[in-house]
Amino acid sequence: MWITIAGLLGLHELRLRCGLRSPRPNGLRHILCAVLRSTYDPNSGRARPKQGRKAKREMEKARAMLSVGEEESERVAGLDVRPHRAGHAASFYEGFATRGLRVDCIRPGFVSCTFKVPPRLTDAGGNLSPGAIANLVDEVGAAVIHSEGHHMKLSVDMSISYMSPAKVDDELEIISKVLGHKGGYSGTYVLLKNKATGEVVAEGRHSLFGKLLSKI
Numbered sequence: 001m002w003i004t005i006a007g008l009l010g011l012h013e014l015r016l017r018c019g020l021r022s023p024r025p026n027g028l029r030h031i032l033c034a035v036l037r038s039t040y041d042p043n044s045g046r047a048r049p050k051q052g053r054k055a056k057r058e059m060e061k062a063r064a065m066l067s068v069g070e071e072e073s074e075r076v077a078g079l080d081v082r083p084h085r086a087g088h089a090a091s092f093y094e095g096f097a098t099r100g101l102r103v104d105c106i107r108p109g110f111v112s113c114t115f116k117v118p119p120r121l122t123d124a125g126g127n128l129s130p131g132a133i134a135n136l137v138d139e140v141g142a143a144v145i146h147s148e149g150h151h152m153k154l155s156v157d158m159s160i161s162y163m164s165p166a167k168v169d170d171e172l173e174i175i176s177k178v179l180g181h182k183g184g185y186s187g188t189y190v191l192l193k194n195k196a197t198g199e200v201v202a203e204g205r206h207s208l209f210g211k212l213l214s215k216i
Contacts, residue, residue, distance in 0.1 A: 097121065097135045101174075109178040111144045114195070117170045127165040128172075133192065133202045134160055136174060141188040141206030144176040153186060153210030160204040164194070171195045184209050 082092070105112040121132040137160055145153055166172060173195050179187035186208045192201040 094139070097132060098139055101136075101140075106147050108148050109144065111140060111147055111176045113140060113174040113176075115172045115174055117166050117168055117172065119168050122168055125165075126168055128167075128170075128201070130162060133162065134158065134204075136192065137190045137202070137204035137206060140174050140176045141190045141204065142208060144178055144188050145186055145208060148178060150186075151210060153184075153208035156185070156207040156209050158204055158206050160202055162202050163200045166192075166194060166201045172201060179205075186210075 079092075100116055100118055102114045103111065104114055115136065117128045121128055123129040137158055138155060141158070142153065142155065171194075173191075173193045175191045175193070177189045179189055181187075188206045188208070190204045190206060192203070193199065194201055
């Protein structure tokens with residue numbers, strides 16, 4: 001790139017020495033900006049990045065993905081969400097996202113569950129949505145802390161790898177393990193796997209913080 005820019009500057013100097021008409025300063029800046037994939041703004045005298053067709057297409061895709069249609073809005077508005085007292089009952093969101101989750105095995109530091117993908121948690125492509133997967137990692141990754149007799153902790157962060165899609169009515173095996181404790185911090189691991197095919201749908205790590213029960 002620097003060779004190209006140097007070449008342009010050399011051509012400009014050669015034109016001056018030969019007595020040829022030199023392009024206007026703004027014109028030269030436009031050429032340099034073309035090499036640098038930017039656009040020269042004569043008002044500010046600065047270069048700004050180009051917004052090409054590809055960038056515009058990506059922007060439109062993101063806008064379409066985040067947009068909610070009238071039909072979806074009406075469905076959500078029609079849901080019967082009853083008020084509840086915080087800390088005394090599960091929220092509507094928790095019930096909506098985890099209803100149907102069945103605990104198969106529980107022992108200290110380990111929980112195994114089965115979950116059949118419901119239509120309510122699928123995206124436009126008919127796959128279990130990434131948000132629903134993140135919620136399962138959050139809920140099951142936090143619940144395994146109770147298997148060791150500890151109090152509920154607050155989520156600090158999560159990292160999730162999405163490996164393969166899960167379709168409606170696919171039966172998933174969800175396994176959560178306690179990785180360890182350090183001070184008030186705890187780490188858990190969550191694996192979502194398709195029971196029929198054995199494919200890993202997602203895996204996540206969940207960090208939580210809170211007071212541990214005293215062993216004394």
